[in-house]
Amino acid sequence: MNKLAIVIPAFKIRFLSQTLDSIARQSCKDFTLYIGDDNSPDDIYSVVREYEDVIDIVYKKFPENLGSKDLLSHWERCIDMALEPYIFFFSDDDIMPFDIVSRFYDTLSKYPQKEFFRIQLAVVSERNELISTNSCLKDTVTAEEMLCDKLFGKMNSAACEFIFSANLYHKVKGFVHFPLAWCSDDATFFKMAQEADGAIAIHGYPVLWRNAEGVNISNDKSYNKEKVTATLMFIRWLRENYSYRKDRYFKQSLYRYIRCLLRETLQWNYSNKDLFSLCKSIYCITPRYSVKLFFKYLRFHRHKAI
Numbered sequence: 001m002n003k004l005a006i007v008i009p010a011f012k013i014r015f016l017s018q019t020l021d022s023i024a025r026q027s028c029k030d031f032t033l034y035i036g037d038d039n040s041p042d043d044i045y046s047v048v049r050e051y052e053d054v055i056d057i058v059y060k061k062f063p064e065n066l067g068s069k070d071l072l073s074h075w076e077r078c079i080d081m082a083l084e085p086y087i088f089f090f091s092d093d094d095i096m097p098f099d100i101v102s103r104f105y106d107t108l109s110k111y112p113q114k115e116f117f118r119i120q121l122a123v124v125s126e127r128n129e130l131i132s133t134n135s136c137l138k139d140t141v142t143a144e145e146m147l148c149d150k151l152f153g154k155m156n157s158a159a160c161e162f163i164f165s166a167n168l169y170h171k172v173k174g175f176v177h178f179p180l181a182w183c184s185d186d187a188t189f190f191k192m193a194q195e196a197d198g199a200i201a202i203h204g205y206p207v208l209w210r211n212a213e214g215v216n217i218s219n220d221k222s223y224n225k226e227k228v229t230a231t232l233m234f235i236r237w238l239r240e241n242y243s244y245r246k247d248r249y250f251k252q253s254l255y256r257y258i259r260c261l262l263r264e265t266l267q268w269n270y271s272n273k274d275l276f277s278l279c280k281s282i283y284c285i286t287p288r289y290s291v292k293l294f295f296k297y298l299r300f301h302r303h304k305a306i
Contacts, residue, residue, distance in 0.1 A: 002030045002031050002032050002056070002084055003030070003084055003085055003086050003105070003108070004030065004031040004032075004084055004086045004087075004088060004101060004104065004105075004163070005031065005032050005033075005034055005082035005083065005084035005086065005087050005088065005166075006023060006031050006032070006033045006034070006088045006090055007034045007036070007078050007079050007081070007082055007087055007088070007089050007090065008033070008034070008035045008036070008078070008090050008091065008092055009036050009038060009067070009074055009075050009078040009091075009092070010035050010036060010037050010038065010040065010044050010092040011037075011038045011040045011042075011044075011067055011092065012040070012042065012092050012093060013040070013042035013043065013044060013046075013047060013092075014093065015092065015093035015126075015210060015212075016044065016047045016048075016092050016093070017047055017050075018093075018095060018128075019090070019091070019092055019093060019094060019095060019096075020047065020048070020050075020051045020055070022095045022096040022097075022098070023051075023055060023096055024051055024054045024055055025098045026096070026098060026099070026100070026101045026102070027098055027099045027101070027102050028099075028101040028102035028105065029055070029056070029101070030101065030105070031056070031084075031088075031101055032056045032057075032058060032082070032083070032084060033055050033056065033057045033058070034057075034058045034060075034078065034081045034082050035048055035057060035058070035059045035060070036060055036062060036074070036077065036078030036081060037059065037060065037061040037062060038062060038065055038066060038067040038074050039061065039062055039063060039064060039065040039066075040065075044059075044061070045059060045061065058081060060081060062074075062077065071180065071181045072174075072175045072177050072181050072184055075089070075175060075181070076174050076175060079169065079174075082166065084166070085165055085166055085167070086104075086108075086163055086164070086165050086166065087163065087164055087165070087166055087169060088104070088160075088163045089159050089160070089162070089164075090159075090160050091158075091159070091160055091209075091210070093210045093212065094158075094160045094207065094208055094209050094210055095124070095128075095207070095208035095210070096207055096208075097204065097205035097206065097207060097208075098205075099204065099205065100119060100202070100204075100205070100207065103202050103203070103204050104117065104163055104202055107200060107201075107202045107203075111200050114196065114200045115164060115165035115167060115168040115192075115196045116162070116163075116164050116165070116168060116192050116193055116195075116196035116198070116199050116200065117162065117163040117164070117199065117200050117201075117202050118137060118141070118146075118161055118162055118163075118199040118200065118201055118202065119160075119161045119162070119163070119201075119202045119204075119206065119207045120133070120134055120136065120137055120161070120201075120203075120204070120205075120206040120207070121133075121134045121155070121156055121157070121158060121160075121161040121206055121207055121209055122134070122206040122207070122208050122209070123156050123208075123209050123210075123211050124208045124209070124210055124211070125210075125211065125212060126210065126212035126213065128208075131211060132156060133206060134155040134156060134206070135154075135155065136203075137201035137203065138201060139200070139201050140198045140199070140200055140201070141193075141198055141199050141201070142193070142198045143190050143191075143193030143194040143198060143199075144242075144247070144250070146189070146190065146193055146199060147186065147190045147193075147242075147250075147253075148247075148249050148250050148253040149253075150186060151250075151253035151254055151256065151257040152249075152252065152253035152256045152257070153256050153257070153260055156209065157185070157186060157189075158185070158209040159185045159189075160207050160209055161207055161209070162189055162192075162199070163202070164192055164196075168192055168195060168196055169192075171195055172188065172191045172192055172195055174188075175188045176188045176191065176237060178230040178233045178234055178237075179226045179229055179230045179233070180223060180226050180227070180230060182223075182226065182227050182230035182231070182234075183230050183231060183233070183234035184230075186234070187234060187237055187238075187241075190241075191241070194241075224266050224269055224270065225274075227261070227265060227266065228266070228270065228274045228277070228278065231258075231261060231278065232277055232278065232281050235254075235278075235281040235282060235285075236281065238254075238285075239284065239285060244285055250285075251285060251286040251288075251289060252289070254282055254285060254286065254289065255282075255286065255289035255292070255293065258278055258279075258282065258293055259293065259297075261278070262275070262278075262293075262297055272298065275293075275294065275297055275298060276294065278293070279291070279293050279294040
């Protein structure tokens with residue numbers, strides 16, 4: 001049996017051929033690809049069947065569209081399809097470098113006891129134009145470094161940059177559930193990295209995460225209220241799971257994270273009540289940055305008459 005399962009929770013057909021092309025081009029094909037169709041209105045299988053002769057594929061169309069109500073539960077039922085000891089959780093619009101499976105096995109042979117691996121990440125547009133690339137990875141990074149670099153804005157982060165063992169996945173009890181799965185991957189992979197004593201780098205070409213207009217909720221302002229709610233839940237979760245008392249970098253990172261949320265993610269479309277709730281949520285962690293955020297963005301908020 002192969003050691004690696006590639007798992008795709010599929011719903012959109014727009015970029016699926018590009019994704020499957022990148023998987024079909026793998027220099028090492030010792031893997032099984034699991035595709036869980038979330039009862040999509042698109043004909044997912046019409047694309048999948050074109051690759052059945054070149055990829056070991058297990059396809060399943062679920063009778064219920066679960067993703068519209070509980071996206072994380074759909075992710076989890078897709079992972080439950082897999083039988084292999086390692087899982088590469090992927091998307092239906094991202095792109096793999098041609099040798100990532102081979103590099104995973106090479107890295108695993110050097111660290112056979114490790115359960116959590118990380119690939120360099122780059123971001124591309126809907127036209128496959130390069131938007132940004134994370135800096136080169138250290139051989140090993142702690143859970144705290146990984147989380148704070150993301151919060152601070154030093155790096156982008158996405159589920160497709162991680163490979164983890166099924167044992168580790170069950171040990172942390174699956175994904176941390178927040179609305180829209182917003183912040184859920186950050187919390188889950190921080191928890192995995194904690195449990196696994198850090199993330200081991202798989203060096204080489206980056207995996208490409210697609211940030212396309214009209215595809216990702218990151219660009220959709222109609223979900224702003226849910227994003228605020230999920231962020232508040234995420235911060236509460238961090239207060240319970242992060243030893244932050246003497247961690248100055250974490251406090252700075254959290255300030256930068258909320259600032260980015262207000263300015264770039266919500267695009268200044270938030271209420272005074274939202275701002276107060278966010279600042280209140282970090283007050284017990286860092287009163288200084290909480291007060292700074294409130295007065296800085298309250299004044300701008302009023303100036304903009306939002």
